[in-house]
Amino acid sequence: MAIDPIEARGDLRLTRITKSYGDFKAVDDLTLTIPKGSFFALLGPSGCGKTTTLRMVAGLEEPTVGSIHLGETDITTTRPYQRPINTVFQNYALFPHLTIFENIAFGLRRRGLKDVKEQVEKVLNLVELPHLAGRKPTQLSGGQQQRIALARAIVNRPALLLLDEPLGALDLKLRRQMQIELKWIQREVGLTFVHVTHDQEEAMTMADTIAVMNEGKIEQMGTPADLYDDPETAFVANFLGQSNLIKGKIDGSDGDNLVIDLFGQKISMAKSRSHAVDSSLYAGIRPEKFRISRTGTQVRGNTLTGGRIEDVSYIGVSTQYVVAMPWGQELMVFEQNDDGVPPFNKGEEVVISWEPTFTFGLRGDEDVEAGTEVNPEELDE
């Protein structure tokens, strides 16, 4: 029979969830399964519906349509306090009137557990802040508050831990450190983490699986490597890292490969990497996959000739080039500074080459700008 939702465990399943505010659909017919024990990231720009999705899982919003299951238990309309789900809020939302100890003990006390002191001390040790137990939240730094917010949630051993842009308020260095720490803590406690962020690097560093969201829908879901190496849409290609998308036509096939015509120059790519629906497509190549050579040198793999260096930025580990192609497009090329070769100069004529396996193909009717616009509010630092 129906078990108490608070005891529910298992995979989180969202089935055809829609959340409307008037005519606006914040989340649009979303179906998603998050396996138990995974570190899952919902990644997308602001307004893509990721936070709304998280709030529905937490019980702070109710879906207009659809259902949410945890294991076999339907929790669609269960009150937040009856769900075995805890949240690390964006601004931490620590209780300012309670000590750190009491903040962490809050959930345990509400459930009437016995060994509160022991559990709180254990989790304070886990986040390495046992000496702060007697302080008030306002006496803590941002990074410390962040850890306490995490401790306050995981001490309850929820079936699901939700993290709403948990590192957004921290500075870059601290954020990198916390990313590694969060990942470590997730392995240590073995809980399911669902992490909402607009920071692709953060999602890629921590998550096993990333769902890229855009306009209330999931664009693509997969491991960070899958999403990066084989994006299915221009939005994913641009939102996760940078991509060069070159307009082309499928000109035939050669075994497992396709022959692509890019403004008169032939290249090849794996059939399995093409998401084109007809003969038109965009060939996608990540900037660091390109090699750059002087015109006239012998090169391997796919080549595009007729490039001219338009701009050079030396950034230490790599040099970033903007290369103007004969058809008017500018390509981004990142070269590692590991071969002792001095950087190319502005104006030099070059050939661009890359391994065919690094090519991905997008539908020819895609908006190549999708996912490139950066909301100024989301700019980091």
Place this chain on the structure above:
Amino acid sequence: MRTALPKVRVPYLLLFPGFAFLFTFFILPIVNLAQTSTQTPISGGDTGQYEQTFAFGNYIDAFLENREQFARSFVYATLATIFALAIAYPLAYAIAFKSGKFKNILLVLVVAPFFTSFLLRTIAWKQILGEEGFLVPTLRNLHLLGPQTTITSTSVAVVAGMTYNFLPFMTLPLYASLERIDPRTIEASGDLYANGITTFRRVTVPLSMPGVVAGTLLTFIPAAGDYVNAAILGSPNTKMIGNVIESRYFKIVDYPTAAALSFTLMAAILILVTLYIRKAGTEELV
């Protein structure tokens, strides 16, 4: 260092008007009142002529004579404070969290009574609670009130009037501190297994304590010294210490007793307020 000097002077300059005002209209009268409180009538002098004899016994006499009115003042003020809190808390809560676009209108309505004089409003209450008002005949018809029972000239009317008159002083600080609560702390409480009632008790109420303390003080202190409500809505049996001071001063022209009573009232309020703030522990609140 040259730029530092003017910086030091600025705060004093800013404080000067306030200090000057307080000195003239608070410190000097208080000193004067203190002097008056230990005077005794000039033997053979006219009514209202007193000389300084350092008669500290005035305090004991004044207190012993008016113990009943003192007690009544504090009981009435406490009751009015409790009733005002009971009415204002839900009101302030609704305005802060549930009023949406009506928030500003509701806030204006809370202070709207101030547009009319305090006296007029209290006299209006006399009409409302009087024999010819709507309330008393209705209650009599419902047999909730005996045919001979009245409301005016009773302690009920005095406490009701005080509750009404001081309600905005309770509501506004409560609203201010409820409105400042981060709604995410409320959500966090729900997220951490606290139901609505527990969240209210464990999070909302503690976080609104600064407002509760400010509101109760702003209600209790003036209510304890009030005499208008008792004078207009009450009877000789509901006299508060404010009424005694008023009649000693203006009618009997017994300045020393009036002054001694004023000081005793001030001291009593000060002690009670100090104990209250200690107990409420507001200094621990953020």
